[in-house]
Amino acid sequence: MLEAIVFYTLAVFTLGFGVLVITARNTVHSVLFLVANFLCVAVLYVALAAEFLAVIQVLVYAGGIVVLYLFVVMLVNLKAIPEARVDPRRRSRLGFVLAAALLAEVSAILVYAGSRSPMAPAPGAPATPAPGNTETVGWLLYTDYLVPFEVASVLLLVAMIGAILLARKQEA
Amino acid sequence: MVPITPYHYLVLSAALFTIGVLGVMLRRNVIIIFMSIELMLNAVNINLAAFSQQWQNAIGQVFAIFVIAVAAAEAAVGLGIILAFFRNKDTLNVDEMNTLRW
Numbered sequence: 001m002l003e004a005i006v007f008y009t010l011a012v013f014t015l016g017f018g019v020l021v022i023t024a025r026n027t028v029h030s031v032l033f034l035v036a037n038f039l040c041v042a043v044l045y046v047a048l049a050a051e052f053l054a055v056i057q058v059l060v061y062a063g064g065i066v067v068l069y070l071f072v073v074m075l076v077n078l079k080a081i082p083e084a085r086v087d088p089r090r091r092s093r094l095g096f097v098l099a100a101a102l103l104a105e106v107s108a109i110l111v112y113a114g115s116r117s118p119m120a121p122a123p124g125a126p127a128t129p130a131p132g133n134t135e136t137v138g139w140l141l142y143t144d145y146l147v148p149f150e151v152a153s154v155l156l157l158v159a160m161i162g163a164i165l166l167a168r169k170q171e172a
Numbered sequence: 173m174v175p176i177t178p179y180h181y182l183v184l185s186a187a188l189f190t191i192g193v194l195g196v197m198l199r200r201n202v203i204i205i206f207m208s209i210e211l212m213l214n215a216v217n218i219n220l221a222a223f224s225q226q227w228q229n230a231i232g233q234v235f236a237i238f239v240i241a242v243a244a245a246e247a248a249v250g251l252g253i254i255l256a257f258f259r260n261k262d263t264l265n266v267d268e269m270n271t272l273r274w
Contacts, residue, residue: 007176011184018188018211022195027203034207041214048181048221053233057217060240065210065247072251073203076258095197102193106186114179136230137237145234152241159245166252169259 006047014040031069038062052134181222189215202257202264206250213243 017037024030038061045054141149188211195208217236224232258264 003176004174007180011180014184015187015191018191021207021211022191022199022204027201030204030207034210037211038214041218044181044184044218045221048225050221050224050233050236053217053221053236056237056240060244061210061214065244068247068251069203069207072254075255076203076264092198095194099190099194099197103186103190106189107183110179110182110186133230133233137233140230140234141237144231145238148238152238155245156241159248163248163252166249167255 003047007044010040010044010047014044027073028070031066031073034069035062035066038066050133052137178222178226181218185215185218185222188212188218200265200267202254202266202269205266206247206254210243210247213239 014037017033017040020033021030021037024033038057042054042057042062045051045057192208192210192212192215195211196205199205199208217239220232220236220239224230224236254264257269261268
């Protein structure tokens with residue numbers, strides 16, 4: 001019962017903030033709604049017993065990426081830009097139709113899968129109490145997924161160098 | 173009241189993903205489009221965490237962490253490109269980013 005209340009409240013907030021992100025006129029407001037959305041998703045992770053993922057979500061998304069967005073929004077002075085011109089070839093209604101088609105498609109898949117095999121909670125649940133979530137994830141990261149983990153660190157290094165090179169002022 | 177199953181999380185994730193797609197399709201501000209992409213990545217992560225809980229297997233969470241790492245790299249490089257573009261063209265409108273369009 002409590003779980004249901006928590007889930008539905010969080011679902012409403014997550015979707016509501018998501019809609020506000022894409023509808024807000026002011027880009028700074030959009031970024032702030034994005035933070036709220038990320039925090040709601042972090043609580044959803046806690047409800048899903050993924051505590052480590054929730055902490056990473058708050059640290060990396062709400063703490064790191066969003067600050068990056070805020071910096072860029074403040075660096076580009078949007079007030080100075082005249083009202084954006086609309087490309088006459090742009091068809092917004094087509095975008096709506098395509099997004100609705102995508103939603104219909106995903107819903108059809110969900111309904112079909114749900115009717116075929118109702119999701120039983122935890123079919124292969126271990127009999128012994130599982131170790132802590134952080135311990136499990138850390139163990140997997142440093143044993144089975146060590147190579148992807150190191151590749152991800154190299155990717156982040158390359159992205160850092162690339163971002164510095166791209167955003168640097170050109171002296172030429 | 174029905175208990176909350178991973179199915180509920182899948183429906184939520186599908187809705188969040190569609191909101192992200194709508195943002196990419198309808199907005200012209202390239203920063204908003206980037207944020208919509210982050211929304212979609214979050215929807216995927218909710219899926220991964222839900223399946224991870226259903227199978228009592230932490231591999232889904234490991235994959236979600238990789239997705240977050242790639243999202244961080246994507247945000248850094250993408251925002252660098254946006255800054256460089258804004259410096260050259262003084263606009264954030266994707267309709268005016270057509271130098272490479274035939």
